[in-house]
Amino acid sequence: MSSxxxxxxxxxVTRGSxxxxxxxxxxxxxxxxxxxxxxxxxxxxxISDVPAGKVRGGHAHKACSQFVVCLHGRVAVDAFDGTxxxxxxxxxxxxxxLVPGIFATEEFVEPGSLLLVxxxxxxxxxxxxxxxxxxxxx
Numbered sequence: 001m002s003s004x005x006x007x008x009x010x011x012x013v014t015r016g017s018x019x020x021x022x023x024x025x026x027x028x029x030x031x032x033x034x035x036x037x038x039x040x041x042x043x044x045x046x047i048s049d050v051p052a053g054k055v056r057g058g059h060a061h062k063a064c065s066q067f068v069v070c071l072h073g074r075v076a077v078d079a080f081d082g083t084x085x086x087x088x089x090x091x092x093x094x095x096x097x098l099v100p101g102i103f104a105t106e107e108f109v110e111p112g113s114l115l116l117v118x119x120x121x122x123x124x125x126x127x128x129x130x131x132x133x134x135x136x137x138x
Contacts (some may be wrong), residue, residue: 008071009081009101016040018069029071031091037067038097039120046071047115050108056115060129061101064121067094068106078105082135083137090115103132 016036018029033041047056057077067075070090077088077096079101088096089109098104106115121127127133 004136008083009099010079010084010086012099013086013088013102015094015096017052017090018095021095031095032071033067033118036095037118039065041067041120043119043122045117045119047106047108047117048076048113050113051068052108052111052113053108053124055103055105058103058130060132060135061098061100062127062129063100064102064119064124064127066098066117066120067095068098069093069116069118071114071116073110074106075113076107076109078107079090080132080135082137099134103129103135117119 016031018031021030022027050056051135070092072092074092075090077090077098079086079098080113081101090096108115
């Protein structure tokens with residue numbers, strides 16, 4: 001089994017919500033990574049301008065952990081660990097930690113949704129698992 005990948009990895013997925021503050025100047029969202037992201041951030045990327053109903057992702061990682069935050073709109077993350085499926089619907093300020101071995105797709109439910117992803121590793125093409133069936137366990 002690859003590093004970090006275990007059956008029932010969904011039990012290690014955690015979720016939470018940012019602290020949101022607002023007034024007549026706008027809104028401020030805060031997530032303290034210490035205590036929420038169980039790793040030191042190495043890479044950040046975001047996904048935007050995805051039409052409502054379109055799906056991104058469609059892979060798992062062998063070693064990379066991802067802290068996924070919905071900054072605006074609504075995104076449904078479908079997660080599969082080889083045994084179980086679970087859907088996490090994230091609204092603005094909601095986040096989840098995806099551990100290695102989780103095959104995830106992200107459906108952008110609302111137009112204008114924005115997703116931020118913080119990773120514990122740089123981009124490594126050989127870290128990706130593109131075949132969902134490769135995670136299936138007997």
